Structures are given as C-alpha cells and as structure tokens.
Amino acid sequence: MKLFQNFKFSDLFSKKKINESLLNKFEELLIESDVGTEIASDLKEKFKKEKIGKEIKDEKEIFDFLGEQISKILSPYEKKLDNLYKSSPSIIVVAGVNGVGKTTTIGKLGRLFKNDGKKIVFGAADTFRAAAIEQLELWSKKIGADFIKSDLGTDPASIGYKTVKFAEENKSDLAFIDTAGRLQNKKNLMEEYKKIFTVLKKINPEYPHETILVLDATTGQNALNQVEEFKKISNLTGLIITKLDSSAKGGILLAICKKYGLPIVAVGMGEKESDLHSFDSNEFAKILVKN
Numbered sequence: 001m002k003l004f005q006n007f008k009f010s011d012l013f014s015k016k017k018i019n020e021s022l023l024n025k026f027e028e029l030l031i032e033s034d035v036g037t038e039i040a041s042d043l044k045e046k047f048k049k050e051k052i053g054k055e056i057k058d059e060k061e062i063f064d065f066l067g068e069q070i071s072k073i074l075s076p077y078e079k080k081l082d083n084l085y086k087s088s089p090s091i092i093v094v095a096g097v098n099g100v101g102k103t104t105t106i107g108k109l110g111r112l113f114k115n116d117g118k119k120i121v122f123g124a125a126d127t128f129r130a131a132a133i134e135q136l137e138l139w140s141k142k143i144g145a146d147f148i149k150s151d152l153g154t155d156p157a158s159i160g161y162k163t164v165k166f167a168e169e170n171k172s173d174l175a176f177i178d179t180a181g182r183l184q185n186k187k188n189l190m191e192e193y194k195k196i197f198t199v200l201k202k203i204n205p206e207y208p209h210e211t212i213l214v215l216d217a218t219t220g221q222n223a224l225n226q227v228e229e230f231k232k233i234s235n236l237t238g239l240i241i242t243k244l245d246s247s248a249k250g251g252i253l254l255a256i257c258k259k260y261g262l263p264i265v266a267v268g269m270g271e272k273e274s275d276l277h278s279f280d281s282n283e284f285a286k287i288l289v290k291n
Helices: 020-032 037-051 059-077 102-115 130-143 156-169 187-203 222-233 252-260 281-288
Strands: 090-095 120-125 146-148 174-179 210-216 238-242 264-268 276-278
Touching: 020 037, 037 059, 037 252, 059 252, 059 281, 090 102, 090 156, 090 187, 102 120, 102 130, 102 174, 102 264, 102 276, 120 130, 120 156, 130 146, 146 156, 156 174, 156 187, 174 187, 187 222, 210 222, 222 252
Parallel strands: 090 174, 090 210, 120 146, 120 174, 210 238, 238 264
Antiparallel strands: 264 276
16 A cells, blocks of 8 residues: 555655645646545645645655644544444444445454454345355354354345344344445445345434444545445444555545545554554554655
8 A cells, every 4th residue: 555656755855845836736636646636735735734845855844734734624633443342242234235344344354353252243234145154154153253144135124133132132232244245336226225124223322332334445536425324324433444454545544534524533554454554543644654
C-alpha cells in the first residue's frame, strides 16, 4: 500500500521553489490517489501556506508534511477493536459486497476475541453461497467458536434470530452474524438484508449493537458508493478496510471518513490470521506515505 504508486516527488519538486503550477500538480496527484477532491484541495492549501516560495530539499519533507496532515484528518475516526465488546451478548452484524473478505474478517475477529477469553458464536446468514457457510464453519472449528447454520436458501433473518437466541441462552460474549455479499443494485437482496435488522430489533431494540461494513481498499472510489447504499438500510457503526497490503493506494479512507464520519474499527494488512489490526491513524499515515 502506498498513496502515490510509482511516483517520486523529487521528479516534481526537486530543487524547485513552490509555485501555483507545482501546487496544482500536487493536488492532481492527491485526487488520483483516491483522497477525494475536498481533502486534496485542503491539503494543497495547507501545503501552499507552509511551503509557497520555499525550496523543497527532498521528498522526506513532503512525506513528513503529508503524514502529519493525514494523521490529523483520520485520528477522530479511530475505534478500537476492543470496543466491539460492550456486554454479553454483544451482537455484531457484518456486511459487505462479494469479494471484500467479509467472512475471513469475521473469522479473524472471532480469533482475536477468543484469544482474549471471550465465548464466541458465528451465525452463517449468508445462505446463498455454500462456500461462505463452509468457510465460516471452518473458522468456528479452528478457533473453537459455536456455529449456527441452516440449509442454502433459508431466510437469512431466521439465522440471525437463531444466532442471537443461542447467544442469549448460552451466555455467549459476542455473536458475529455473516451476511450475503449483496450488490447494492439488487433490491430484493438488500430487502432481505434489511429484514435481519427488523427481526433482531424485535428480540431487543438495542440489537445489533454494531453493524460493521467491510470494504476492499482496492476498489477505490466505488467504496464510497457501497457505504452510501448500506447506510440507507442500516445504521452503520464502523468500517473494516481489507487488502491494504495489496496495490491499494489507501487514500479512499480519507474520502470516506470526511464524507460519512464513520469510524474505522480495523484494517486488514494480509492473509495471515494475525493480519487484522486495530486502526491507528498515526501508524496508518506513516505506512501510507512511506517512501
């Protein structure tokens, strides 16, 4: 992950004094890195205020500036993983479109809390894909979590109901409910997703305690559309961003936080079970602008 793929700022600023032409190019690079036009403009103006008429010594000067500014932008949106657990049972619905790594993320979340001594139950409410049910069941066996499933095509809301009732009756600490990877433009699938929340709230108006949307960082600006659609039908409480170890530029996090004000719970930095981490804006900014 790097904000500016295959680009060296020395090519742009080396031994040059900052002028409007260079600042405009700087802004274009930020926009191309998925940070969004508003943030790109803000960063350009801050950079202009500090550096206009001055000569840039090296790239480090630019990266230090960007790292500091990005950390300031993202720091209000930190939400520690530990905060997902509030009281027993904590009910957590995990949403996202196909291919973002949603089921794997649930497994990794379960592992983290299981290692902390919590009793976990997984609910396989993605009843449209046999592979999703099988994958979540494998995770449950691997970490020693309870597992609720049903046949393919079963009403997902019924799995949500059974998972929550199991959690209540068996004193589970956290219940993670996996949902189908619904494309935003499939209205019937989104209605079934919405029904899960209706059913859970009939059990307890406070359920679910958390609704986490998993996003793939490599999708860039399309991630904004996904947040928009899921916000229409559920009260999103946080985001988990996956695949930041790949070719993702990472700037999309700034655009999402700026537009929607949603906290980032965790980031996925690889395929290993241990590659899911609480979001730290300072560390993220350092990685993002690392030369």
